[in-house]
Amino acid sequence: MNLRGLWTLTWVELKIFLREPLGALGTIVIPVLVFVLLGRGVGKRLDPSELATSGFLHVGLPVLASLLIAISSVLSLATIVSIYREGGILKRLRATPLRPTTILTAHVLVKLLLTATTLCVMVLAGKRYYPVGVHVPVFNFTLALIISTWSILSIGFLIASTVPTARFAQPVGAIILYPMVAVSGLFVPLESLPPAMRALGRITPLTYAVSLLGGIWKGDPWSAHWTDVAALVLTFVVCTAISAKVFRWE
């Protein structure tokens, strides 16, 4: 793979993204703010003994917050790619020595970097609202989130490849991704879902992301979640392969 220009392009795209009116605010500040406010509002009303047993606040909330960060990255990627296509920017970039994969990789890297940054800020801010003594494996969790985001980004690419215009990218993406969260087992365990929804949940990549993120947050070893990782990698491979076939540059 010829990656000439990858770092320059990634750096330029990162700067451009942060110049967007909602760039840094939307991806970093707002998720962290929501998380902190939620933690404050819910956390204060619970006494420490309740906290230990409250599965959702303990594991679910961080996982949900991380998932929302990932999904917002994916929607933003799908939108940017379709805007770039509509404006002829992709075509202009392709008429340079940049390889097509380099152009797309730069965008993925920007999104992963922002996801990881948001997460780190969130964990630091959240430490105040979580009981002392909870050892969150920040590094492993970040890695798990990057793997999950990478995988879901490939769904974003598939959306960007198929939507007719940029205006559709955001709503189509939201319609596909948010219901996935509902059947992912995050709010209601898969086992308690009706059979049809359970089956849907089993084939949804977000289910595996939730399982991976929740497990790593609780301190599970990676070996306990290899099926989750495998499912996410499979999603990435399949979506990327389809995108490569149907992707339009103009």
Next chain:
Amino acid sequence: MLRHLVSTVKDAVESDAADMSTRPVIQVSGIRKTYSSTVAVDEVSFEVIDGEIFGLIGPNGAGKTTTMECIEGLRRPDHGTISVLGLDPFRQVYELQPRIGIQLQQAQLQKRIKVWEALSLWASLYGKKSEDGELLLKQLGLAEKRNTWFMDLSGGQKQRLFIALALINDPALVFLDELTTGLDPQSRRVIWDLVRGIRERGKTVFLTTHLMEEAERLCDRVAIMERGRIIDIDTPARLVTRHCPERTVIIGLDDPSAEETFRKVPQVEEVTRSDLGFTIRGRGEDLVSDLIRCISENRMRVTNFRTIIPNLEDVFLKVTGHSIRD
């Protein structure tokens, strides 16, 4: 035997020298490109010679951009062959790219990319130094816009930036697709001077335009394209001579008897009188000088002398049967 050998060598040297001045940098032969049921480019063949400004002219939808994008390696023709600087633009696109500069029709950059960032990105892609970009900015009059976002540039400034990006790798061949479309006449003139400047640097320019005035003022040779086909190729002047030999001369003269004198001038076909003088129609390059001679030999007191010479727009009307604006 020896003399024969010497003369062969001499011939070879001479033909080499001849090749140098008319060396084709683009050779297109028999290309065709269809989109589902529409034939965009239909059996097109032509050559572009080293160091010239070559224009592909025709109305919107004639197939100019498709032809250009096939040559740039961005599209693959259904059949036919293309050679650009000796390379196959589709198969050897990565070898070709460092040697050509491209400006695309209606292209955009990222809204919030700064002028200098775009140039420095492009410079790094072609392995050039950022200083090369700064120099181009100065030459194209964009130096004080270097920190401006792309979205805040005017149409003319955007086009100048695209020219800078097309020149950053010091290419031997530059493609300009509808470069001045949408620009006001003043910005257009600035761009024309820049394009002439590209030729002065010894580069070849291949451009498309639907503005006949642009083609006439800028191009060394033009190819007239319509409905996917090339109708004729030559210098603008020769195209006019070939397709529109008609000349009209308006002479201000208050002397009814001159009518008969004018009629005797060779190549004059029609003389009509009006209040202010005569309108004389004829054909051929010599008509104007013959009329001037006639006026001076007969010591006519002429108060006005105006020639109406056809231009590329008339040529287009003649060869296609309709105006380019239709």
